Amino acid sequence: MIFDFIGTLVSVRNYDMEASTRKLYKAIFDAGFKVDEKDFLKAYGEAHEKYRIVRYEELVEVTNAVWVSEALNSLGFNTSAEDTCLKSAINVFFADYLESLKLNPCAKELLSEASSACKTGLISNFTYAPVIYAAARRLGIGHCFNAVLVSEDVGVRKPNRKIFDEALRRLRVNAEETVYVGDSPLEDMKGAAVVGMKTIFVPSQFYSLGNLQESGQKPD
Known part of the structure; x- marks a missing residue:
């Protein structure tokens, strides 16, 4: 089976996506990516939507670090999905979700x-x-x-x-x-x-x- x-x-149960996204931003900011929250959330939303289409139409999986790094790079940073700081921030993002299961x-x-x-x-x-x-x-x-x-x-x-x-x-x-x-x-x-x-x-x-x-x- x-x-x-x-x-x-x-x-x-009782999961708040907006709260997790705010925690993601704080973790990224604290990791040294000093970016305005509004600017980051806008870039993050655009990158997320781009890869959502890839994921659901092409059925190719794309991990969160890809669109987080792309969002940051669009704001003038130079990072990648392999950046350990981004992976740590993504762990913060998913902490509440994990507890909600x-x-x-x-x-x-x-x-x-x-x-x-x-x-x-x-x-x-x-x-x-x-x-x-x-x-x-x-x-x-x-x-x-x-x-x-x-x-x-x-x-x-x-x-x-x-x-x-x-x-x-x-x-x-x-x-x-x-x-x-x-x-x-x-x-x-x-x-x-x-x-x-x-x-x-x-x-x-x-x-x-x-x-x-x-x-x-x-x-x-």
């Missing part, structure tokens, strides 16, 4: 039973892989998975079949003998079905049964 993570196994009811019991009966995997679309690994550990479910794939590490996003194929390769199983559990009609249901997996849809805070019906996808 392979599971999606956010929405399927965990929910996001809570296990859905029965998720831990389901994973315990599944992992004792068969190989289990996790595939998550996420721009910063350390958040997913840390969340799985903090919630006490990291040990349940034989393979964990995050789009930042793989380089592509669901529903790109490459990330599903890579999961099958790491688990050493065939698609026909694999069940995929997720909440997104497009990213999860369509993506897994194209590869040949059986699919189970889980309604979440992000996607309802109505969304599934509108998508035309038909889980097994």
Whole structure:
């Protein structure tokens, strides 16, 4: 069995994106990038939108440090996505988000039973892989998975079949003998079905049964 993570196994509760973005700015300012907050947020928003299109239309994953560095460079700085100061600032940005992730009811019991009966995997679309690994550990479910794939590490996003194929390769199983559990009609249901997996849809805070019906996808 392979599971999606956010929405399927965990929910996001009481998260404030604007507050996290302000903390990102402060961390960047404190790291030596002395830039006006309004100017940074404008450049950050433009860079984020540019790469959002790449991520959702081309299904290529782009990590946060790429658009943060591009925003800063557009303001006259000379930095890169590999800058350790930027990575530290991104850790600050995601700290509250990490704390906001809570296990859905029965998720831990389901994973315990599944992992004792068969190989289990996790595939998550996420721009910063350390958040997913840390969340799985903090919630006490990291040990349940034989393979964990995050789009930042793989380089592509669901529903790109490459990330599903890579999961099958790491688990050493065939698609026909694999069940995929997720909440997104497009990213999860369509993506897994194209590869040949059986699919189970889980309604979440992000996607309802109505969304599934509108998508035309038909889980097994």
